[in-house]
Amino acid sequence: MLVGAVKIGFKKGLICCWTLIKIIVPVYVLIIVIKHTPIMGFIIGVFSPVMRIFYLPGQAAVPWITSFFLDEYGAIAAIKAVGLSGKDITIIAIMIILAHSLFIEAAIIKKLGLSIIFFTSYRFIAAVIMGIIFGLVGGVV
């Protein structure tokens, strides 16, 4: 029974991996292409002034927008690169954690038969609202 379970589990694992690889890898490659074009820099420029509503400096847009395209690791590299302070890191971290890897996770949402528009707006709105709340708290403290 145990050997049988391991065999079936292994096979299911392979199938499951293949399903996920088919979704994730193409999007991943697309993101790498975007990374090397001026698209990201343009969006960062647009968002820089907006960061004020979270009581954050303009350069905080760099890790936030980076995390839309890449993942938390890319965002952390960006946080270090722009040099944010303790309170600012907490605010931007919460926003990044609520809305990151938007494209890869949208592909997963679609695979599950759910609405990409609904879930992407959900994450974006959640990040903005929590960013404002924690920005206010951090701004006062």
Add this chain to the structure above:
Amino acid sequence: MAEIILTIIKESILGSLGVIKSLAIVIIPLMILIQIMTEYKLIERLSNKTKFITDFLGVSKDTLIPLLIGMLVGISYGAGAIIDAKDRYDLSNNDIFLVMCFLVPFHGIIEISLIFWVIGVNPVIIIIARLFVAIPVTLFFKKQIAKKEMQELKA
């Protein structure tokens, strides 16, 4: 230009291999574990005991494993477990919707909390902030779905 294209190709291949590797080393052992736990009826016993949690979120007790995996390990792995659970049990679309409402703000808590802790963010603040989104939103849609079902029953 040629240099950029070369970089893109190199990064794509190396990165994709990395993605495939990290998926495989997590998912294959997880699926073996789930299979063993299913055959020894461990999942059934566990999900019966934790029914109060799944009931609270308004989802079927069979979503326990996708919830746990998504919450602890990460959303792509959780989605894999949902796809797998869909075959094993009769998960409804509402179940999957509510599970994702919860997992989208609250996933991969171990890894994410740790990597942000390293750069000086208090993991407790992160977890509270994420639950503060995940629980109210899931409960809101649980109510909406219940309302809709009531109306359908009446009609």
